[in-house]
Amino acid sequence: MRDPTALGPDAGSGTQPLVPALLRVVQETGATAGMVYLLPPGEKVLRLALVADTPPELVAPWSRVPLTAPIPVADAVRERHLVWLGGQEEMARRYPRPALVLPYPFVLAAAPVTTGATAWGALVLLWPGSHPSRPSPHERDLINDACHRMGLLLRQAADSGHPVLPGPHPRAVARPRTRTPGPDEALAAADFAERLPEGCCAMAPDGRITFADTTAAGFLGIEPAELLGALPWQVLPWLNSPIVEDRYRAAVVGQQPTSFIARRPPDRWFSFQLYPDPSGISVRITPARVPEAPDATDPADQPHPPPPATPGRASALYHLTHLAATLTEAVGTRDVVEQVTDQLLPAFGAQALLLFVTEDDRLRVVGHRGYEAEVVNRFDGIRLSTSPSPAIRTMITDPSFYASPEELERIYPGIPALVRKAAWAVLPLTASGRPVGSLILAYDQPHPFPPEERALLTSIAGLIAQALDRARLYDTKHQLARRLQAGLLPRTLPRVPGLDVASRYLPASHGMEIGGDFYDLIRLGPAVAAAIGDVQGHNVTAAALMGQVRTAVHATAGAPPGEVLARTNRLLTDLDPGLFTSCLYVHIDLVHHRAHLATAGHPPPILRHPDGRAEVLDLPPGLLLGIDPEADYPATEVPLPPGAVLVLYTDGLVESSGVDLGDAIADLAGHLERSGHRTVHALADDLLHHAGRSVPRVDDTAVLLISPRRAPDDRGARPAP
Secondary structure, X not given: OOOOOOOOOOOOOOOHHHHHHHHHHHHHHOOOEEEEEEOOOOOOEEEEEEEEOOOHHHHHHHOEEEOOOOOHHHXXXXXXXXXXXXXXXXHXXXXXXXXXHOOOOEEEEEEEEEEOOEEEEEEEEEXXXXXXXXXXXXXXXXXXXXHHHHHHHHHHHHHOOOOOOOOOOOEEEOOOOOOOOOHHHHHHHHHHHHHOOOEEEEEOOOOOEEEEOHHHHHHHOOOHHXXXXXXXXXXXXXXXXXXXXXXXXXXXXXXXXXXXXXXXXXXXEEEEEEEEEOOEEEXXXXXXXXXXXXXXXXXXXXXXXXXXXXXXXXXXXXXXXXXXXXXXXOOOHHHHHHHHHHHHHHHHOOOEEEEEEEEOOEEEEEEEEOOOHHHXXXXXXXXOOOOOOHHHHHHHOOOEEEOOHHHHHHHOOOHHHHHOOOEEEEEEXXXXXXXXXXXXEEEOOOOOOOHHHHHHHHHHHHHHHHHHHHHHHXXXXXXHHHHHHHHHOOOEOOOOOOXXXXXXXXXXXXOOOOOEEEEEEEEEOOXXXXXXXXXXXXXXXXXXXXXXXXXXXXXXXXXXXXXXXHHHHHHHHHHOOOOOXXXXXXXXXXXXXXXXXXXXOOOXXXXXXXXXXXXXXXXXXXXXXXXXXXXXXXXXXXXXXXXXXXXXXXXXXXXXXXXXXXXXXXXXXXXXXXXXXXXXXXXXXXXXXXXXXXXXXXXOEEEEEEEEOOOOOOOOOOEOO
């Protein structure tokens, strides 16, 4: 019998260990479909790795989901809890974007796959709309158990040096059949269908016809052999209608019977009734009466279906609706490029794409699919003032459509042979009357562009242009904000004989990526002072206040730690900026190897002793700066012998939704204890890598490591990044 878990050449790499766990939870919970998303190390995008009992094409718009996206699976991973949607209404209220693309009745569960503080991905399950709107305790247990098993498998694989990674395309898997009929039984079933007065056919979950009896083929006006393995709306032009594909999608997603009527030219009408289950769809075809008074609001009753397009019109609308909804939320240029390249090709049945943007006097390729590197390099960076190319000419004229290589060769000799394609749509990208770039869709075979398709492509190009214009403006602001914050942080840390120091800073994973995290090291003769802090907020105001706090700390450095924080606090309350600040100040006596520390609501430092033992220092609490001008900040003294490492950090290193802060700090201390003896720079990188295995941070992260050397010398600290 065929292996049901190996259904295609594009199977993901290394995902096999997860297949039994996925199929088991789908079976045990009675779900009609299941998916596994993976979060590759260091990435901020969930990638669809496994799809069970549903066609991958149906979930293709969500094959890559940014962790910041307003999507159930992203929320589940980011917030570390089960997201349950009990029906169509709840989906529309909480997640309007996916609800717009999948307006069908179904129940959904999305749960994070984690071990400790590490997020590996997520499990998604679907049920029909008839399923209870709230999960039972048993279902919760089954989902939690499945996520736990998957998390352990993923952690073991990563620890062994062979992490499970998603392939270039989701891998389709299916539950094995409960019974496989023998040849005689299969023949008897076919004979049974042939004796029925109505037509019978069967569709796989991806819509392809796997069986059709003689009556069904006669009704459809085609030979049975021509139907097998084909999509009905591709081989029968009169079924190439949004309604036909919409009813098919409704059956697959909602797992409930659906129906529609359609006219076979010139004047024969048929009723199609679809009965789905996870293994496919049974279709019953019967003659239908001509609708006497079609309701203009019900497209299923329209006597004249829309003209055909390739691929199916509903498929195009499905992808384009998702693209339009996504582009409204795209942040940077990279977001726009990824969505365009993911959605446009399947929407219009194209095989290649080139996306250009203007940059000074040149056209730059910012996205491409289906073209070889030599072609991309040939057109990347061409001057706008040189002899016109299709991509340049379209920006000053109108969209151009070339249905065959001969049409393009007449105007641009040599280009068809260079790019090795057979048809092209060349579209200008214009926003607010300004050209921002151009877009080329290409086909491997000659392709006619009917007026309807030309109009749709032109409209989509305008939408993409507006999204690109907004994204480039965001990128400009983002770069400005990063430069501002870089200017406020120390470019280098001072060289202190006998002391090894290392600092790291990482911006937040969303928004303008600018905040108020800061660190500092100040020379004080035979002593040194260190400070680390976090101003509330992620904007230019927070960054400006951070600069004022650093100035205040510098001005009072050398005083006892409690006094430094008290004076800085009085300054901030006088300024009344409306933002609060946490801060940890340390005075280190390099002669007697002692550290005096005081905190203003900041996460506790971690001290790794020379013997490797890591200790979370318990400091007397102090109020955040900027609340009470009379606040007191008691200090604590601890030994800091040569070989010890004092780790100062902001909460971005440890804070994660759904994880107790104390547990996260203890986990960080445990990792520090296990890291072994290495340079402070290697240790700083290791701590960031450890934190990065969890969900990408929604807050900035600053780290400062200080370690007295056993034998002082003149080695200096490296520049702060």
